[in-house]
Amino acid sequence: MKNITKYFTKTLMKELNGENKKTAGFIASVIARLVIKDPSLLGVKLPIQKDLKESLNVAMAVIQGAWSILLKGYQIIHTQTGVGTFVVPELSEDQRNRIEKMIKQSQVSEKGMMLDRETIYGFKAAFNAKVNRALLLYVDLPSKKKDLKIVPDLLAELAKLVSTRMNYVFNEDEVYYADDHLELVTFSFEAFSDSKNTVVMMNPFSDAIRKAAVKAKRKLRVIGIDDSTGLIAQLKEVCSDCKVDLVYIGSTIPYPLMIERSRYTWDGLLELQKKYQFKILLDNRFPGVLKYPSLLEGILPGTNSSVIIIMKPTIHPTFSTINVIAGHKSDISKVKKKYHRRAVQVHPIFTYALLHLMRMEELNKHELEAYAAISTMVVAAKEVLLEKGVFIKEYIEKQQAWFFYLQLNSGRFARNVYSKHSKSNLYTMDPDSHLSDPHFSEGILISIAGYSIMARMVRDLRKLIENII
Numbered sequence: 001m002k003n004i005t006k007y008f009t010k011t012l013m014k015e016l017n018g019e020n021k022k023t024a025g026f027i028a029s030v031i032a033r034l035v036i037k038d039p040s041l042l043g044v045k046l047p048i049q050k051d052l053k054e055s056l057n058v059a060m061a062v063i064q065g066a067w068s069i070l071l072k073g074y075q076i077i078h079t080q081t082g083v084g085t086f087v088v089p090e091l092s093e094d095q096r097n098r099i100e101k102m103i104k105q106s107q108v109s110e111k112g113m114m115l116d117r118e119t120i121y122g123f124k125a126a127f128n129a130k131v132n133r134a135l136l137l138y139v140d141l142p143s144k145k146k147d148l149k150i151v152p153d154l155l156a157e158l159a160k161l162v163s164t165r166m167n168y169v170f171n172e173d174e175v176y177y178a179d180d181h182l183e184l185v186t187f188s189f190e191a192f193s194d195s196k197n198t199v200v201m202m203n204p205f206s207d208a209i210r211k212a213a214v215k216a217k218r219k220l221r222v223i224g225i226d227d228s229t230g231l232i233a234q235l236k237e238v239c240s241d242c243k244v245d246l247v248y249i250g251s252t253i254p255y256p257l258m259i260e261r262s263r264y265t266w267d268g269l270l271e272l273q274k275k276y277q278f279k280i281l282l283d284n285r286f287p288g289v290l291k292y293p294s295l296l297e298g299i300l301p302g303t304n305s306s307v308i309i310i311m312k313p314t315i316h317p318t319f320s321t322i323n324v325i326a327g328h329k330s331d332i333s334k335v336k337k338k339y340h341r342r343a344v345q346v347h348p349i350f351t352y353a354l355l356h357l358m359r360m361e362e363l364n365k366h367e368l369e370a371y372a373a374i375s376t377m378v379v380a381a382k383e384v385l386l387e388k389g390v391f392i393k394e395y396i397e398k399q400q401a402w403f404f405y406l407q408l409n410s411g412r413f414a415r416n417v418y419s420k421h422s423k424s425n426l427y428t429m430d431p432d433s434h435l436s437d438p439h440f441s442e443g444i445l446i447s448i449a450g451y452s453i454m455a456r457m458v459r460d461l462r463k464l465i466e467n468i469i
């Protein structure tokens with residue numbers, strides 16, 4: 001008879017082999033998928049966390065986070081004190097269906113991941129070491145702390161961080177943090193709109209966000225696809241036609257191509273907001289990376305209490321699951337209630353580590369260094385993309401962050417341009433996979449977010465251009 005624990009471990013290693021994104025959520029989804037696929041794993045004793053940590057070469061906090069998700073989220077494991085952790089001995093059809101649905105929701109393709117900007121490099125090894133040390137400080141949390149929904153003092157620290165980034169003083173009643181961006185958007189749609197009324201979404205936004213609105217069972221109207229009339233004219237027409245509760249604005253790709261995102265547009269948006277009393281949900285996930293002075297000057301919560309902002313406290317990959325929502329305390333309380341009822345909160349190990357870095361004033365310092373590294377890579381990418389004169393110059397020169405929209409000066413891209421680069425760090429995407437403006441349907445989208453070494457990025461960009469010409 002085969003050793004089921006060794007079989008389980010070997011299979012898990014195979015599933016995770018080569019994956020860069022070994023987060024707690026990803027590991028948990030792989031384990032859940034293995035159990036659903038192989039009934040012989042029901043009742044098996046899981047490998048010791050320390051052994052799994054060494055095999056996968058991840059922090060202990062990642063393994064503990066995965067165990068927490070398997071226990072509280074998937075509800076597919078149980079622990080016997082002094083004996084070990086086991087997969088549940090049996091699953092009902094309802095349990096199996098629920099777990100399969102959760103696995104499907106957790107499986108984000110590389111395209112989707114990059115469209116929603118989950119992975120960004122640019123941090124120095126010294127800061128990564130500090131992140132790991134911060135995580136190790138909280139590996140042995142007492143049981144009463146492991147079950148915390150909100151880590152004490154973290155909201156106050158996040159309020160300070162958000163205040164600095166948004167140039168408006170928030171207090172801890174006006175911020176909240178959560179572990180899943182799409183769940184947070186879904187709950188926001190539910191909290192700030194009525195199912196009988198309409199949510200307006202300003203194009204462009206990722207397909208994942210559209211699915212979040214559908215999951216919230218909200219009526220959708222999209223503006224910005226029809227370029228025959230301006231954004232404000234389209235929004236006014238929708239508001240005149242039906243009751244609009246919420247307008248969603250995402251800082252998504254392609255960043256510099258939101259043609260009408262001018263001061264005139266934002267002023268018009270605020271005028272309509274006052275007249276029709278809708279709320280504005282600004283999904284500005286990484287403030288500081290993109291420069292939107294006219295946007296932020298116009299719709300800050302300090303000048304308009306009907307604005308709710310979603311952002312990340314850091315772009316470091318270890319904390320990529322943590323999201324912050326900020327707004328009027330009455331709005332934030334609505335989201336809190338929904339999270340307490342329906343969602344799994346961020347594992348305390350990660351939030352204690354984040355709090356430690358914020359208190360030590362390490363976070364902002366290295367965040368600025370990361371932004372500088374990203375900017376340097378972007379400047380270098382622009383030079384390479386412009387040197388052959390193959391692409392329309394305007395779109396490259398305007399780019400601020402790590403996505404580029406490339407459109408040929410003449411001709412069309414070969415159909416296999418995506419598959420040729422699917423295994424490199426250069427993410428090449430068909431705009432058809434993203435709800436984008438009609439002006440930008442002839443080119444391709446690329447991301448340089450997967451690079452930490454400039455020479456490799458330059459090499460891959462030049463290879464892309466060679467294949468095209």
